[in-house]
Amino acid sequence: MPEFSTEAQELVQRIIKRYPEGKQKSAILPVLHIAQAEFQGWLSVPVMDYVASLLKILPIEVYEVASFYSMFNLKPVGKCVIEVCRTGPCWLMGAEDVVHHIEKKLGVKEGETTKDGMFTLKTVECLAACGSAPMMQVGETYHENLSLEKVDSILNEYKTNTKEHISHWDKKHIKK
Amino acid sequence: MGRQLLIDNINQTGIHTLEGYRTYGGYQALEKALRMKPEDIVAEVQKSGLRGRGGAGFPTGMKWSFIAKPPGVPRHLVCNADESEPGTFKDRYLMQRKPHLLIEGMIISSFALGANLSYIYIRGEMMAQFHILQNAIDEAYAAGLLGKNILNSGFDLDLHVHCGAGAYICGEETALIESLEGKRGNPRIKPPFPAVSGVWDRPTVVNNVETIAAVVPVINISGEEYAKIGIGKSTGTKLISACGHINKPGVYEIELGVPVEEFIYSENYCGGIKDGRKLKAVVAGGSSVPILPAELILKTAKGEPRLMSYESLGDGGFATGTMLGSGGFIVMDESTSVVKNLFNFTRFYHHESCGQCSPCREGTGWMEKILRKILDGRGTIADIDLLWDIQGKIEGKTICPLGEAAAWPVAAAIRHFRPEFEEYVKNPQNIKDVKHYYRLNNLQEA
Numbered sequence: 001m002p003e004f005s006t007e008a009q010e011l012v013q014r015i016i017k018r019y020p021e022g023k024q025k026s027a028i029l030p031v032l033h034i035a036q037a038e039f040q041g042w043l044s045v046p047v048m049d050y051v052a053s054l055l056k057i058l059p060i061e062v063y064e065v066a067s068f069y070s071m072f073n074l075k076p077v078g079k080c081v082i083e084v085c086r087t088g089p090c091w092l093m094g095a096e097d098v099v100h101h102i103e104k105k106l107g108v109k110e111g112e113t114t115k116d117g118m119f120t121l122k123t124v125e126c127l128a129a130c131g132s133a134p135m136m137q138v139g140e141t142y143h144e145n146l147s148l149e150k151v152d153s154i155l156n157e158y159k160t161n162t163k164e165h166i167s168h169w170d171k172k173h174i175k176k
Numbered sequence: 177m178g179r180q181l182l183i184d185n186i187n188q189t190g191i192h193t194l195e196g197y198r199t200y201g202g203y204q205a206l207e208k209a210l211r212m213k214p215e216d217i218v219a220e221v222q223k224s225g226l227r228g229r230g231g232a233g234f235p236t237g238m239k240w241s242f243i244a245k246p247p248g249v250p251r252h253l254v255c256n257a258d259e260s261e262p263g264t265f266k267d268r269y270l271m272q273r274k275p276h277l278l279i280e281g282m283i284i285s286s287f288a289l290g291a292n293l294s295y296i297y298i299r300g301e302m303m304a305q306f307h308i309l310q311n312a313i314d315e316a317y318a319a320g321l322l323g324k325n326i327l328n329s330g331f332d333l334d335l336h337v338h339c340g341a342g343a344y345i346c347g348e349e350t351a352l353i354e355s356l357e358g359k360r361g362n363p364r365i366k367p368p369f370p371a372v373s374g375v376w377d378r379p380t381v382v383n384n385v386e387t388i389a390a391v392v393p394v395i396n397i398s399g400e401e402y403a404k405i406g407i408g409k410s411t412g413t414k415l416i417s418a419c420g421h422i423n424k425p426g427v428y429e430i431e432l433g434v435p436v437e438e439f440i441y442s443e444n445y446c447g448g449i450k451d452g453r454k455l456k457a458v459v460a461g462g463s464s465v466p467i468l469p470a471e472l473i474l475k476t477a478k479g480e481p482r483l484m485s486y487e488s489l490g491d492g493g494f495a496t497g498t499m500l501g502s503g504g505f506i507v508m509d510e511s512t513s514v515v516k517n518l519f520n521f522t523r524f525y526h527h528e529s530c531g532q533c534s535p536c537r538e539g540t541g542w543m544e545k546i547l548r549k550i551l552d553g554r555g556t557i558a559d560i561d562l563l564w565d566i567q568g569k570i571e572g573k574t575i576c577p578l579g580e581a582a583a584w585p586v587a588a589a590i591r592h593f594r595p596e597f598e599e600y601v602k603n604p605q606n607i608k609d610v611k612h613y614y615r616l617n618n619l620q621e622a
Contacts, residue, residue: 023376092420
């Protein structure tokens with residue numbers, strides 16, 4: 001069975017204490033985010049079984065939650081998951097051009113991962129940054145007021161600097 | 177510009193820290209509130225006329241007065257920070273810049289409700305703000321503003337921030353409660369209402385971020401003074417997140433009652449339509465509320481200037497009016513295709529339907545397919561009538577309001593822009609390239 005790092009295990013125990021005794025299942029969403037940070041950005045069945053054991057609940061209770069929420073990846077993803085907002089205001093301001101541009105530049109379609117395992121391109125629903133549309137998210141970082149030139153330089157920067165998987169729950173918040 | 181009660185000093189360096197927040201008067205309302213009786217705080221909020229800022233506009237003091245108080249059963253306050261309504265980005269802004277304003281509001285409101293364990297449920301995508309709030313909560317604990325015997329008042333409160341993981345439906349309060357319990361976000365049948373049986377079957381109040389933040393100025397200046405701001409039953413200030421084809425998108429705090437025309441064209445607010453284009457339509461309160469054409473958003477059907485207030489935006493009912501909603505103000509210029517925009521919104525609601533109720537689960541899918549057919553140039557006049565028919569069979573027939581949220585935009589677009597739908601049907605050769613659009617929306621090209 002896979003296991004979290006010591007720091008992550010300690011963090012999980014602190015999070016469980018935020019809920020009343022016997023209500024530790026409430027910690028499932030934060031713990032699944034931490035699981036994606038610990039295990040290359042996605043949730044395999046053994047990882048979900050491990051989370052079930054940490055929370056003392058049945059594996060099915062983890063599967064049914066993991067499959068409901070859009071931020072959980074049930075298949076392997078690239079080191080850098082690009083999530084472009086495609087909803088309403090971002091669409092008005094040119095999100096489709098941004099998606100099309102990234103598809104051409106990376107040679108993948110929406111939902112796919114590049115052959116070198118560096119990038120996965122996803123489209124997501126409104127991320128509450130409509131005043132700075134179009135925008136996209138990578139990990140916890142919002143990249144806003146995008147132009148195609150700006151997208152190019154952001155992608156180049158990730159390509160050069162990304163050494164390990166970037167997750168929504170950034171690793172720096174586990175280590176402290 | 178009117179009074180600013182929420183975003184005052186928001187650009188000051190360090191206001192996100194406890195020290196910085198205190199420099200600008202932070203936590204004075206808490207000191208005052210802890211010297212009051214809890215029921216007097218509830219009365220003060222009732223006097224203020226404050227209404228829920230998440231979209232429904234229900235009077236906050238009344239909601240608080242409904243909370244059941246069975247002896248020996250803990251009560252909970254949960255802040256709804258699951259801001260997901262397309263066009264709405266005010267709560268994220270507030271939590272990013274002034275996390276302590278929300279925390280101060282949570283402590284006061286928890287004290288008023290007799291809650292000793294409260295949560296802020298923030299959407300998972302806002303992980304950066306999740307950690308900002310956690311840091312602010314840590315600071316508050318260290319300063320004795322949270323934990324046991326807060327400021328020697330004898331009041332104990334534990335406050336935690338909890339994150340979601342991507343589901344629009346969790347902004348609905350009973351779905352949010354299910355999600356907080358560690359389950360899928362399926363809304364519950366009401367009654368029982370959360371005030372009687374909420375999280376872990378205990379009495380629970382769920383309030384939006386802006387609502388809880390507004391409790392701080394209500395206590396600071398008194399409910400009576402707060403009620404003097406605004407117009408009629410639309411008291412106080414409201415955060416409006418303005419976006420789309422305008423010169424100055426962003427979050428504005430308005431005194432309720434500002435004319436819509438002033439809000440769109442004044443340099444104090446949106447600064448007019450981008451690139452000198454003409455205004456075509458506005459979705460005034462987040463994607464769920466009815467779209468209005470330029471003439472009806474600027475003036476009511478009676479020809480009176482339309483104001484930014486619950487009543488004025490609602491004037492005329494859905495035949496000629498709309499709703500203030502969440503304050504997500506989406507402006508569209510003359511180049512916008514209402515049909516394409518509606519397709520985008522409908523695809524969104526189909527994607528976000530939790531799937532419990534068949535009218536919503538199936539109906540949103542059918543509406544998306546029919547709109548796709550019309551955009552494809554394969555639509556018929558009967559399809560437009562079918563869309564109208566389906567939306568009417570979703571509205572009012574589902575457990576939660578996502579059904580209405582999906583139905584209203586369809587009804588309003590056809591009501592006010594039917595000739596545009598007919599143009600797609602009659603002259604499909606004029607439809608511009610929509611290939612990128614299909615890709616963006618995850619569709620196979622025809």
